[in-house]
Amino acid sequence: xxxxxxxxxxxxxxxxxxxxxxxxxxxxxxxxxxxxxxxxxxxxxxxxxxxxxxxxxxxxxxxxxxxxxxxxxxxxxxxxxxxxxxxxxxxxxxxxxxxxxxxxxxxxxxxxxxxxxxxxxxxxxxxxxxxxxxxxxxxxxxxxxxxxxxxxxxxxxxxxxxxxxxxxxxxxxxxxxxxxxxxxxxxxxxxxxxxxxxxxxxxxxxxxxxxxxxxxxxxxxxxxxxxxxxxxxxxxxxxxxxxxxxxxxxxxxxxxxxxxxxxxxxxxxxxxxxxxxxxxxxxxxxxxxxxxxxxxxxxxxxxxxxxxxxxxxxxxxxxxxxxxxxxxxxxxxxxxxxxxxxxxxxxxxxxxxxxxxxxxxxxxxxxxxxxxxxxxxxxxxxxxxxxxxxxxxxxxxxxxxxxxxxxxxxxxxxxxxxxxxxxxxxxxxxxxxxxxxxxxxxxxxxxxxxxxxxxxxxxxxxxxxxxxxxxxxxxxxxxxxxxxxxxxxxxxxxxxxxxxxxxxxxxxxxxxxxxxxxxxxxxxxxxxxxxxxxxxxxxxxxxxxxxxxxxxxxxxxxxxxxxxxxxxxxxxxxxxxxxxxxxxxxxxxxxxxxxxxx
Amino acid sequence: xxxxxxxxxxxxxxxxxxxxxxxxxxxxxxxxxxxxxxxxxxxxxxxxxxxxxxxxxxxxxxxxxxxxxxxxxxxxxxxxxxxxxxxxxxxxxxxxxxxxxxxxxxxxxxxxxxxxxxxxxxxxxxxxxxxxxxxxxxxxxxxxxxxxxxxxxxxxxxxxxxxxxxxxxxx
Numbered sequence: 001x002x003x004x005x006x007x008x009x010x011x012x013x014x015x016x017x018x019x020x021x022x023x024x025x026x027x028x029x030x031x032x033x034x035x036x037x038x039x040x041x042x043x044x045x046x047x048x049x050x051x052x053x054x055x056x057x058x059x060x061x062x063x064x065x066x067x068x069x070x071x072x073x074x075x076x077x078x079x080x081x082x083x084x085x086x087x088x089x090x091x092x093x094x095x096x097x098x099x100x101x102x103x104x105x106x107x108x109x110x111x112x113x114x115x116x117x118x119x120x121x122x123x124x125x126x127x128x129x130x131x132x133x134x135x136x137x138x139x140x141x142x143x144x145x146x147x148x149x150x151x152x153x154x155x156x157x158x159x160x161x162x163x164x165x166x167x168x169x170x171x172x173x174x175x176x177x178x179x180x181x182x183x184x185x186x187x188x189x190x191x192x193x194x195x196x197x198x199x200x201x202x203x204x205x206x207x208x209x210x211x212x213x214x215x216x217x218x219x220x221x222x223x224x225x226x227x228x229x230x231x232x233x234x235x236x237x238x239x240x241x242x243x244x245x246x247x248x249x250x251x252x253x254x255x256x257x258x259x260x261x262x263x264x265x266x267x268x269x270x271x272x273x274x275x276x277x278x279x280x281x282x283x284x285x286x287x288x289x290x291x292x293x294x295x296x297x298x299x300x301x302x303x304x305x306x307x308x309x310x311x312x313x314x315x316x317x318x319x320x321x322x323x324x325x326x327x328x329x330x331x332x333x334x335x336x337x338x339x340x341x342x343x344x345x346x347x348x349x350x351x352x353x354x355x356x357x358x359x360x361x362x363x364x365x366x367x368x369x370x371x372x373x374x375x376x377x378x379x380x381x382x383x384x385x386x387x388x389x390x391x392x393x394x395x396x397x398x399x400x401x402x403x404x405x406x407x408x409x410x411x412x413x414x415x416x417x418x419x420x421x422x423x424x425x426x427x428x429x430x431x432x433x434x435x436x437x438x439x440x441x442x443x444x445x446x447x448x449x450x451x452x453x454x455x456x457x458x459x460x461x462x463x464x465x466x467x468x469x470x471x472x473x474x475x476x477x478x479x480x481x482x483x484x485x486x487x488x489x490x491x492x493x494x495x496x497x498x499x500x501x502x503x504x505x506x507x508x509x510x511x512x513x514x515x516x517x518x519x520x521x522x523x524x525x526x527x528x529x530x531x532x533x534x535x536x537x538x539x540x541x542x543x544x545x546x547x548x549x550x551x552x553x554x555x556x557x558x559x560x561x562x563x564x565x566x567x568x569x570x571x572x573x574x575x576x577x578x579x580x581x582x583x584x585x586x587x588x589x590x591x592x593x594x595x596x597x598x
Numbered sequence: 599x600x601x602x603x604x605x606x607x608x609x610x611x612x613x614x615x616x617x618x619x620x621x622x623x624x625x626x627x628x629x630x631x632x633x634x635x636x637x638x639x640x641x642x643x644x645x646x647x648x649x650x651x652x653x654x655x656x657x658x659x660x661x662x663x664x665x666x667x668x669x670x671x672x673x674x675x676x677x678x679x680x681x682x683x684x685x686x687x688x689x690x691x692x693x694x695x696x697x698x699x700x701x702x703x704x705x706x707x708x709x710x711x712x713x714x715x716x717x718x719x720x721x722x723x724x725x726x727x728x729x730x731x732x733x734x735x736x737x738x739x740x741x742x743x744x745x746x747x748x749x750x751x752x753x754x755x756x757x758x759x760x761x762x763x764x765x766x767x768x769x
Contacts, residue, residue, distance in 0.1 A: 017738065017739055017752070018739050018741045018742055018754070020752075021739055021742055021745075021752035021753070021754050022742065022754060054741075055739070055740075055741020055742060056741045056742070058741070058742075200738065201735065201736070202736070203696075203697030203698040203699070203701075203735050203736035204697055204698040204699045204736060204740055205736070205738075205740075206736075206738035206739070206740055206741075209738040241644075241681045242734065242736075242737055242738065243738060279637075279640075280640065280641060280644065281640075281679075281681075282640050282643070282644065282679035282680075282681040282682060283679050283680035283681035283682075284678060284679050284680060285735060296640070297637060298636060298637050299635070299636040299637045299638065299639035299640055299667075299675070300636070300671075300674075300675065301674050301675055301678040302678065302679075358740060360698070360699035360740035360741065360743060361698070361699050361702045361703070361740075361743075362702060362703075366699075366740065366741045366743075367741055368741075398698060401698070432698070432740075434698045434699055434702060436702060440702055445701075445702075448696075448698070448701055449698075452735060455735075456735070458678075561759060563711070563759055583710075585707055585710065585758070586707070587707070587758065587759060590704075
């Protein structure tokens with residue numbers, strides 16, 4: 001490594017799935033071409049980092065040492081960046097982040113609200129290291145946690161430290177990690193296994209993907225520490241099939257760690273053997289449940305079984321098994337290095353540390369954020385997320401995916417931790433936050449989640465398999481105008497039955513989206529049933545579009561965008577909708593800047 | 599019930615004709631690689647599907663003999679996981695994300711356009727063998743919602759009315 005040249009500047013390019021889809025690989029090629037053309041390739045280094053988190057603004061380029069942040073960079077911008085910034089040292093104004101509130105451009109990454117309010121523990125290496133280079137991970141204290149555990153601590157002390165930290169499972173359940181390990185350590189039945197749950201199936205969640213793609217070694221290190229703690233010599237990472245890039249990077253990381261002696265036999269000469277294999281999933285949401293996941297690794301249908309025995313006693317191949325989420329493992333290096341008390345000083349009384357959230361939906365700054373537990377929902381949505389775009393109003397936030405619930409307007413001051421979320425009828429889940437504005441129909445949303453659960457139910461137990469189907473049919477009736485008095489009460493009763501009598505965690509929470517939307521948006525259900533009207537103008541059978549003449553500015557945007565030619569418009573005349581042609585696709589509403597269509 | 603059975607049988611017949619006997623020998627290296635444990639079944643099926651594009655009964659039977667796993671077990675696994683398919687696919691697989699974020703941002707409109715204009719619904723293959731439409735639950739690219747994958751390409755930030763234009767680019 002001594003032969004590597006001295007670089008004057010470093011260009012950090014995001015190579016997460018989001019930015020690659022937006023074209024970051026083309027931008028990289030453009031940079032390489034341009035730098036070579038100007039003979040700067042020995043002065044300026046290009047680093048492909050893991051996901052930066054600000055996915056909506058991709059492709060992202062950060063130029064260090066200053067930390068100047070360019071967003072939505074296209075290959076054609078590259079010569080300009082090289083000319084202005086790299087050669088002349090001037091910041092290129094037009095590609096900087098535009099702050100809607102301050103009405104100006106923000107040059108430095110740390111000054112952008114989206115980044116400024118975050119506290120990074122899990123995502124500590126975000127955008128700073130090349131995900132495929134183990135040396136860069138080690139340079140950022142990587143594997144120092146494992147080294148400390150192996151050289152200075154006994155397995156019991158490691159577990160004690162994790163217990164002190166108050167770390168709780170980040171996969172949704174929130175079970176204290178230290179207790180889980182302690183229980184698994186107690187059983188004298190070898191071999192034992194430790195499993196990383198990377199089957200991130202919740203729609204709207206992509207934090208695990210980002211960690212596995214952007215900082216794979218932090219997961220491996222956490223797994224090795226847990227293996228040392230519970231006495232396991234083999235680990236498995238279960239990654240869903242939809243994440244090919246994560247599988248590829250984890251595979252490389254495992255090989256690199258083996259060649260450095262950080263995995264394999266006699267790690268760091270301390271007599272601890274530990275190795276990791278990847279078990280790819282094959283597309284089944286239910287495999288995120290721990291027992292189903294273990295069956296899937298065994299090559300069987302992934303169907304949950306009844307507990308007890310718990311996995312800590314009889315898990316994979318009936319051996320004691322510890323299973324944690326990707327994010328949980330990524331927390332372990334800092335906990336061991338800085339001590340459990342340091343970690344416990346962050347967060348609220350019962351929820352320690354930070355949580356990574358995937359902020360998506362109707363919010364200006366879509367992306368991945370990490371905040372201390374106890375941050376309020378409104379701070380997450382409005383300070384970090386930048387509020388709701390297009391001047392629309394906040395309606396609700398859906399937290400916890402198909403197992404979670406909605407938090408409506410008026411309750412956005414709730415502090416985000418495990419208990420408070422449960423108190424308002426939602427749950428932490430894996431941490432997907434989908435923001436909904438006034439254009440979202442809550443009945444339709446509940447129907448969407450129920451449909452998801454119907455599709456993904458494994459079919460083993462009746463309440464989930466049959467009950468959800470009945471629930472879905474009932475919701476379909478309501479959105480198609482066949483709703484009757486009493487339907488809502490029926491849904492509530494059925495929902496409680498499903499939640500109370502299903503076997504696994506998925507069935508037990510499958511009715512939550514329906515129950516929580518009924519709890520907070522009962523009036524919308526009633527409007528669908530009694531008035532046969534959808535207040536958010538979403539359900540096609542319950543709406544008729546018309547132009548409000550006073551508001552129409554005769555711009556013709558609706559006319560130009562209508563896919564079925566249902567709008568009649570001439571210059572300087574108010575538009576008019578031909579209802580026989582209208583397919584109620586809402587394109588006109590989306591394109592009207594004046595709110596003149598309803 | 600009889601009708602349904604007949605339909606199921608017909609599908610199996612169809613797919614048998616698609617793969618000639620000598621081509622099944624291509625499975626031998628996979629069998630060799632994954633012999634010994636049931637836990638290798640899912641990776642083995644994955645590789646087999648990459649090879650043939652789908653997993654007809656012939657392939658499943660061959661794997662069953664080779665890996666020494668009962669055929670019903672393999673059939674059970676194949677039908678359980680959405681990644682595996684028993685019927686042939688179109689040249690391009692359209693994976694339309696219907697996750698929450700995409701749904702909120704108009705994936706439903708995109709689906710309606712595809713159903714109307716291409717004439718295939720979720721799980722179907724177009725008559726000319728060009729497209730298979732799949733609905734997926736979150737591709738994990740919510741920052742770019744709504745998202746659609748065609749083959750290996752991810753298309754993000756799609757305006758519903760532009761859906762057809764993107765699809766037309768794939769022959």
